[in-house]
Amino acid sequence: MRILVTGAAGYLGSALVRALAHEAGADDRLLLTDRVTPADPPRGARVELGEIDDPALHERLFATPIEAVFHLAGIVSGAAEADYGLGRRVNLDATLALLDRCRAQTVSGHMPVRFTYASSIAVYGVPLPERIDDDTEPRPTLSYGTHKRACELVIDDLSRRGLVDGRALRFSGVLVRPPLANGALSGFNSDLVREPLAGRDYVCPVSPESTIWVTSLERAIANLLRLAALDAGALGARRAVTTPSLALSVADVVAAVKRFDAEASRRIAYRADPRIEAQFGRWPLDCSFARALALGLRADESIDAIIRQHLETT
Amino acid sequence: MRILVTGAAGYLGSALVRALAHEAGADDRLLLTDRVTPADPPRGARVELGEIDDPALHERLFATPIEAVFHLAGIVSGAAEADYGLGRRVNLDATLALLDRCRAQTVSGHMPVRFTYASSIAVYGVPLPERIDDDTEPRPTLSYGTHKRACELVIDDLSRRGLVDGRALRFSGVLVRPPLANGALSGFNSDLVREPLAGRDYVCPVSPESTIWVTSLERAIANLLRLAALDAGALGARRAVTTPSLALSVADVVAAVKRFDAEASRRIAYRADPRIEAQFGRWPLDCSFARALALGLRADESIDAIIRQHLETT
Numbered sequence: 262m263r264i265l266v267t268g269a270a271g272y273l274g275s276a277l278v279r280a281l282a283h284e285a286g287a288d289d290r291l292l293l294t295d296r297v298t299p300a301d302p303p304r305g306a307r308v309e310l311g312e313i314d315d316p317a318l319h320e321r322l323f324a325t326p327i328e329a330v331f332h333l334a335g336i337v338s339g340a341a342e343a344d345y346g347l348g349r350r351v352n353l354d355a356t357l358a359l360l361d362r363c364r365a366q367t368v369s370g371h372m373p374v375r376f377t378y379a380s381s382i383a384v385y386g387v388p389l390p391e392r393i394d395d396d397t398e399p400r401p402t403l404s405y406g407t408h409k410r411a412c413e414l415v416i417d418d419l420s421r422r423g424l425v426d427g428r429a430l431r432f433s434g435v436l437v438r439p440p441l442a443n444g445a446l447s448g449f450n451s452d453l454v455r456e457p458l459a460g461r462d463y464v465c466p467v468s469p470e471s472t473i474w475v476t477s478l479e480r481a482i483a484n485l486l487r488l489a490a491l492d493a494g495a496l497g498a499r500r501a502v503t504t505p506s507l508a509l510s511v512a513d514v515v516a517a518v519k520r521f522d523a524e525a526s527r528r529i530a531y532r533a534d535p536r537i538e539a540q541f542g543r544w545p546l547d548c549s550f551a552r553a554l555a556l557g558l559r560a561d562e563s564i565d566a567i568i569r570q571h572l573e574t575t
Numbered sequence: 576m577r578i579l580v581t582g583a584a585g586y587l588g589s590a591l592v593r594a595l596a597h598e599a600g601a602d603d604r605l606l607l608t609d610r611v612t613p614a615d616p617p618r619g620a621r622v623e624l625g626e627i628d629d630p631a632l633h634e635r636l637f638a639t640p641i642e643a644v645f646h647l648a649g650i651v652s653g654a655a656e657a658d659y660g661l662g663r664r665v666n667l668d669a670t671l672a673l674l675d676r677c678r679a680q681t682v683s684g685h686m687p688v689r690f691t692y693a694s695s696i697a698v699y700g701v702p703l704p705e706r707i708d709d710d711t712e713p714r715p716t717l718s719y720g721t722h723k724r725a726c727e728l729v730i731d732d733l734s735r736r737g738l739v740d741g742r743a744l745r746f747s748g749v750l751v752r753p754p755l756a757n758g759a760l761s762g763f764n765s766d767l768v769r770e771p772l773a774g775r776d777y778v779c780p781v782s783p784e785s786t787i788w789v790t791s792l793e794r795a796i797a798n799l800l801r802l803a804a805l806d807a808g809a810l811g812a813r814r815a816v817t818t819p820s821l822a823l824s825v826a827d828v829v830a831a832v833k834r835f836d837a838e839a840s841r842r843i844a845y846r847a848d849p850r851i852e853a854q855f856g857r858w859p860l861d862c863s864f865a866r867a868l869a870l871g872l873r874a875d876e877s878i879d880a881i882i883r884q885h886l887e888t889t
Contacts, residue, residue: 345678345736353671353729364659398712402812407732411725415667418721422659498716 262289263327267313268334269293272438276482277331294322314355323362329375332359337445338383341405352408364424377489378429380501382474384410387539394549413501420500428488428496433474433506435481437571447541450475453514454568457525467511468533471542474506477567484558491556505550505560517564576603577641581627582648583607586752590796591645608636628669637676643689646673651759652697655719666722678738691803692743694815696788698724701853708863727815734814742802742810747788747820749795751885761855764789767828768882771839781825782847785856788820791881798872805870819864819874831878
């Protein structure tokens with residue numbers, strides 16, 4: 262099976278590539294693409310460098326038919342707000358163009374490509390609902406979330422028509438990310454844990470009462486692989502699933518940090534930015550991930566488990 | 576003011592152009608585009624023929640800055656189901672490209688274009704909800720409805736950013752249309768009235784118990800103009816509005832036909848197609864158009880009034 266991973270050099274992408282290489286059978290071939298060379302590509306993987314919105318790159322990627330795509334390349338929330346054109350080209354146009362390539366393969370007689378898409382809980386917008394469950398309407402209020410939602414809709418439609426076999430996982434805040442600034446406005450989720458535990462002062466842009474949804478990198482990747490492996494019949498018509506997440510307050514996170522390092526929590530100060538707090542610090546504690554759980558996806562055990570794992574691997 | 580109308584030769588488009596010409600001030604300029612020449616363009620209107628997904632056409636249309644767009648060009652439900660690529664190019668890609676032209680105007684210093692978009696109640700999919708009101712989530716299950724919904728989302732986002740001043744009107748079945756087959760699967764709404772009253776037998780593809788949402792052409796255009804004229808502030812963040820419609824059963828329509836011509840209703844036979852009935856004959860009688868009504872949009876008085884008007888003008 263030929264498996265394409267876009268955004269393969271990224272934080273999620275490189276972890277996904279490691280997991281795929283670990284699982285790969287003798288007949289599996291990994292095709293990786295990103296703007297920069299992935300740090301440590303597995304043996305036998307082919308790497309195609311390029312801009313994800315470049316048709317010439319797509320031409321090279323699909324020169325030989327592909328059976329599965331993990332589409333992770335994207336411009337994250339803050340960067341897409343700052344540069345509309347860039348976000349549009351990468352997050353909407355490039356995704357549509359990749360789906361077109363997959364559709365063309367099906368039309369020419371191949372099995373529909375299993376297209377697994379990294380979506381985001383940013384499909385929900387401001388004001389965030391007081392409860393979010395599988396029946397809550399996504400009403401995005403960021404360009405990032407708008408383009409994610411539009412792609413989810415197109416994936417549902419192409420899957421209904423049998424032109425791709427799509428599925429979309431809406432990621433919540435993945436932590437503990439490295440300090441690399443990629444423009445994700447939800448980055449404070451990770452900073453809040455990483456910075457004080459590394460002995461550095463940290464000014465948090467949301468108040469302690471803020472509430473967030475988080476997942477570990479390990480869980481994020483396990484859920485993505487689980488979703489990709491499901492039979493289309495198990496998914497039905499609605500291909501977008503929200504990743505089961507821990508819903509907790511910033512104060513809860515800080516209390517957990519304190520359990521690992523009593524000093525660390527004193528390094529945190531707060532300077533709440535109302536705009537960041539409205540979109541990124543109002544995730545309802547009243548939430549249900551019933552559909553994802555029924556499909557075998559899982560949330561992390563606890564914030565303590567996430568922090569423990571972070572300390573063990575850094 | 577320079578006003579662009581796409582789909583200007585169509586059933587809705589030509590009625591809109593007549594209404595705009597009637598309202599136009601001395602400084603208003605109409606720019607009309609379609610694949611075919613509009614039948615009776617008003618004096619002073621400029622006509623640009625072309626395919627709506629052709630960038631060269633867009634270049635010509637936007638050679639001089641435009642203040643308002645009525646974007647009506649589209650591939651309707653049945654035709655978009657039959658030819659995915661055509662529907663995608665026209666209903667999604669071309670709309671995005673027109674919005675890009677408007678955005679480019681704003682970026683270069685013009686006022687945001689007032690972009691009024693002909694959307695559709697096909698943003699709601701199968702199974703149709705038992706109630707539809709302003710809080711009902713659109714879950715399209717046709718490519719046509721998927722692309723309409725994706726464009727609504729992008730219009731909301733561009734409006735939020737001040738890059739266009741968008742608004743979208745979701746049309747219900749407009750009747751009584753002429754017999755021109757343009758591939759609209761909801762065409763039976765009109766056929767049901769027009770054919771028996773013209774003395775012809777008619778086989779209806781949905782059962783008498785089917786329920787439909789309808790509007791007259793006159794109301795459709797009045798509502799579109801009303802929506803286009805509203806201040807952005809009145810609309811707020813959600814720019815898509817469902818046109819107030821008469822919700823009634825096919826049997827109700829047939830009873831009305833009978834009131835005008837006792838013989839006519841005997842010319843109707845039924846051969847229900849479950850797929851057409853599921854999407855086009857299950858519109859809930861339990862519905863609310865509260866938001867549109869609050870904005871000054873109106874439904875027709877009665878099905879009898881629609882039929883009377885049809886008989887007077889044919």
